[in-house]
Amino acid sequence: MTAAEFLSRLDGERYLAIDVDLEPLGAPTIQPTTFANTGPSFYEAPDGQLAAVVDSVASMANQLELTIWDEAACRPVEWVAALPWVKVEDESGAYFTSSRRAAHRLGAHSLMNGAEAGTGEVMEARFKRLLDQAPAPLFNRLAQVVWEHDPLAVLHGCWFAGVWEGRARLTRALTARIDALAVQSQSVQVGGQKTADHLLEVTTRQAGAEGTTVEGEVPHYTAEVSASRIVSPIVLDLALLRSYGLPQAATRALVATGVLQIAELIAAWPRRRSRCILDVKSVTVQRPTEFAFPSLDEFRDGFLAELRSECRNRCREATGVEEAEPLVVRWTAKPKKGSDGRQK
Numbered sequence: 001m002t003a004a005e006f007l008s009r010l011d012g013e014r015y016l017a018i019d020v021d022l023e024p025l026g027a028p029t030i031q032p033t034t035f036a037n038t039g040p041s042f043y044e045a046p047d048g049q050l051a052a053v054v055d056s057v058a059s060m061a062n063q064l065e066l067t068i069w070d071e072a073a074c075r076p077v078e079w080v081a082a083l084p085w086v087k088v089e090d091e092s093g094a095y096f097t098s099s100r101r102a103a104h105r106l107g108a109h110s111l112m113n114g115a116e117a118g119t120g121e122v123m124e125a126r127f128k129r130l131l132d133q134a135p136a137p138l139f140n141r142l143a144q145v146v147w148e149h150d151p152l153a154v155l156h157g158c159w160f161a162g163v164w165e166g167r168a169r170l171t172r173a174l175t176a177r178i179d180a181l182a183v184q185s186q187s188v189q190v191g192g193q194k195t196a197d198h199l200l201e202v203t204t205r206q207a208g209a210e211g212t213t214v215e216g217e218v219p220h221y222t223a224e225v226s227a228s229r230i231v232s233p234i235v236l237d238l239a240l241l242r243s244y245g246l247p248q249a250a251t252r253a254l255v256a257t258g259v260l261q262i263a264e265l266i267a268a269w270p271r272r273r274s275r276c277i278l279d280v281k282s283v284t285v286q287r288p289t290e291f292a293f294p295s296l297d298e299f300r301d302g303f304l305a306e307l308r309s310e311c312r313n314r315c316r317e318a319t320g321v322e323e324a325e326p327l328v329v330r331w332t333a334k335p336k337k338g339s340d341g342r343q344k
């Protein structure tokens with residue numbers, strides 16, 4: 001099956017749902033999501049066995065977005081270069097962040113409180129203006145406005161807290177997570193501790209806030225678990241994308257971009273943390289039924305290259321340009337206050 005046939009097969013389907021089975025590289029234990037005050041995030045799986053969250057939906061969204069972003073050049077990769085995006089510059093005109101890398105995408109503080117470089121209009125006011133008195137169905141208009149600024153925010157969801165009394169939000173259409181199944185009931189504690197900076201240093205001071213230099217020996221344990229299976233379920237909600245009523249070419253580009261992100265993730269699975277290096281064992285399609293993903297050999301030998309080309313063509317067809325110039329937003333950070341409460 002070619003990449004074009006794969007994408008065409010998704011027309012009219014409700015979901016593309018796949019399971020990516022993973023295995024640890026090196027030692028049999030991995031470091032799952034761990035919180036300083038509670039440790040690993042364990043839960044009871046439907047089969048009654050203990051499971052642990054390795055990576056959340058929000059965390060994996062960041063990894064999916066990175067697959068089509070050139071971190072060194074601070075711009076999208078060529079396969080999706082035709083899609084709109086927003087670039088945020090600081091007061092000196094240097095790259096600060098973008099709608100692809102900011103924590104809340106288009107709803108990021110620096111973006112919403114920045115001013116469009118050409119008109120000086122504050123972005124939050126811009127979105128309010130574009131969405132004010134929107135005709136029904138409201139969310140179709142919201143999706144259209146978001147598409148015009150950054151289609152990746154349609155795929156990964158967004159929320160404008162100051163628009164429509166906080167109701168202006170789009171649900172994630174592309175979701176992924178990583179779970180460790182049938183894990184040991186007690187995580188193994190590994191790692192070391194911060195040793196004294198100096199032999200004469202007092203070792204009783206235990207301040208430990210992140211970012212604060214501490215004295216003495218403060219333990220920093222790392223929890224690891226072993227599991228009988230590590231799996232990443234990934235779902236692309238195709239029907240949700242179609243429900244927005246965007247032009248057909250736009251929906252086709254969104255589907256191709258979502259599938260490309262999944263494929264790029266499988267091709268180079270990201271290292272999640274210092275002790276969480278995972279390799280892809282196999283890929284299984286759950287939905288549509290009777291639908292197979294190319295073998296990993298076929299995938300690497302030609303399918304991924306075909307998919308990149310097909311995605312590039314669909315994005316160009318949807319926007320009518322070879323490469324979109326970003327909408328530039330200028331953001332100036334507020335001066336920090338001194339200990340006396342005055343601006344520095």
